[in-house]
Amino acid sequence: MTFLSMFDDQELDDIRQQQTEWEENTLEPTLEAHGERKDRFGTVSNHEVDRLYTPDDIADVDFDEDIGFPGEPPYTRGPYPTMYRGRTWTMRQFAGFGTAEETNERFHYLIDEGQTGLSTAFDMPSLMGLDSDHRMSEGEVGKEGVAVDTLRDMEILFDGIDIGEVSTSFTINPSAAVIYAMYIALADQQGVPREEIRGTLQNDMLKEFIAQREWVIPPEPSLDIVTDTIEFAVDETPKFHPVSISGYHIREAGSTAVQEAAFTLADGFAYVEDCLDRGLDVDEFGPQLSFFFNCHNSIFEEIAKFRASRRVYARVMEEWYDAEKPESKRMKFHTQTAGQSLTAQQPLNNIARVTIQALAAVFGGTQSLHTNSFDEALALPSEKAVRVALRTQQIISEESGAADIVDPMGGSFAIEKLTNELEAEIMAYLEEIREMGDGSIRDGVLEGIDRGYFHREIGEASYEYQQRVERGEEVVVGVNEFTIEEDTSPDILEVDETTRDRQLDRLEHVKDERDDAEVDATLEALSDAIENDENVMPSIIDAVKAYATMGEIMQVFEDHHGAYQENITPV
Amino acid sequence: MSTEMGQQSIRCMVAKVGLDGHDRGAHVVSRAFRDAGFEVIYSGLHKAPEEIVQAAVQEDVDVLGISILSGAHDTLIPKIMDGLEEYGAKADTLVLAGGVIPEEDREELKAAGVAAIFGPGTSIEETVEFVRENAPDR
Known part of the structure; x- marks a missing residue:
């Protein structure tokens, strides 16, 4: 197969040369005179980002293999060829x-x-x-x-x-x-x-043990029941998705973006392996699997997370589990904006946060979207807040133009580089989990639950973030900066006592x-x-x-x- | 057990009551308490009010931090307070509540004996300081 580089070697050499000159002549004097706001810039997940990305950062990207076209493997650009030009996401x-x-x-x-x-x-x-x-x-x-x-x-x-x-x-x-x-x-x-x-x-029990923490019986028999429902759905209710493999709760529990994607994919592959062990055909049950992700504030990291997840899924389904049908390799997902990013302080600010997150989910190519209500950190959402949340999606869909171009961020040096970095970090986690299970992701996930591996990984990320907030390294508007004295009493939704x-x-x-x-x-x-x-x-x-x-x-x-x-x- | 500093560390229980499984805050607070030098016991999830009362009494804790984000605080927290009263432990236990608890419900909880309520966005430092200043003397 030919390597379809986006730039030829001569061009890349020229660009590198120009960048060196720019650094010496233009950048250095500015840095010396003014410096930058911080020594290190990172996402909400503490993934470091560079000042500037150039073609040099994506010199090893193969256009056909890594980016390609929407509706075709590895689906980096989206699961469908026309995306929201055909039909907007489901609100x-x-x-x-x-x-x-x-x-x-x-x-x-x-x-x-x-x-x-x-x-x-x-x-x-x-x-x-x-x-x-x-x-x-x-x-x-x-x-x-x-x-x-x-x-x-x-x-x-x-x-x-x-x-x-x-x-x-x-x-x-x-x-x-x-x-x-x-x-x-x-x-x-x-x-x-x-x-x-x-x-x-939803029926995703593995993430319950990892993050959401609703359970009745232990992990292994819980997994058996999930596989029973998948098997039954394949036979009797082919239009019904028996499981929605969920990263939302993993992220809400405080994970990083990479952990969210990696642990969710690991759960998905664990279900795949359990179905294969039952003798089910990957191309029969594969198309019935769907996913559910979170979308937080760091726009570029989130877009990269969605694109990298689709790419990893397509590749792993084909290479590890021999999926052949396109539908078995095509990841479809629902997204919800990040509940834990909402603040109880100055609650109207949350509308801005939700808008940013919803926009990132749309740029990332989600199939459906739930936008949170601005008052959710205070109480159950009010009717007014629910309406604003829905209107936010409608404004993005109807007024912003975000729905008119397929994968509009594709080809951005920064986005492609971040997509590559996240893919590599997700794969590293998947390999580690597979290692824990002696070559089986299913056993690795069960082992990880038993050992408290996921709980520890997520707990450390969550605590580390909280410490960055306390040190003022992470600014949360209205909480540790730009604070005011206010009365935030929400309109309380009456719960009928009868x-x-x-x-x-x-x-x-x-x-x-x-x-x-x-x-x-x-x-x-x-x-x-x-x-x-x-x-x-x-x-x-x-x-x-x-x-x-x-x-x-x-x-x-x-x-x-x-x-x-x-x-x-x-x- | 003797401590060279001549001061016993503060014993805290961080508890999750009811069916609510949101435990990120409980874990962050537990770690922060540990880092502050307190002894920390975590209840685990899905505990009934009476189970928490029994554990708190058995462990003879100075501080009981109850985390709840399900909206059932108005039913479950008063039950814990009544239970502590029954065991004669209410007076010498500093009870804190954390989670999503609307302003309107706070007076009632405080009247029931909850010393402080920490909502979303509270800094770890603030919570730790409050415990240091208000934990009952042993």
């Missing part, structure tokens, strides 16, 4: 609305407004696989999202909505298989063929009405399936149809595998 705002009835009302409103993508936020007990009447659920029922105990709640949630017509995103993890089963049960009730249902289940009582009444009512013998029989069958290493999805579907509760179903898994106890490393 998918995620929010919780208390009870199933209220969320249902909201869904109807959104559908009437022409939206076809629904997004469901669950309350903490549902996320942790606990029923609303569990001791640990007190104070948390219906807060920040809808409570789902049984299929009855899902029936109310989707009442009057044809689930063959909408695409639904479920942000849920340890109990994701139960929600997936309930959605399939709903399709069966409505007479919608299973192969027609569309949506995304939510819990209504939910408990409904749960009790369902339990009174259902056939307990049938519930016991289906839970017994699930237990047998776990015992015999069978795919658990069919048994969970039977159990939810018998109105077994989420807590009862998760308890069967806990009975087999035990509750996960974090191996807490002393700080």
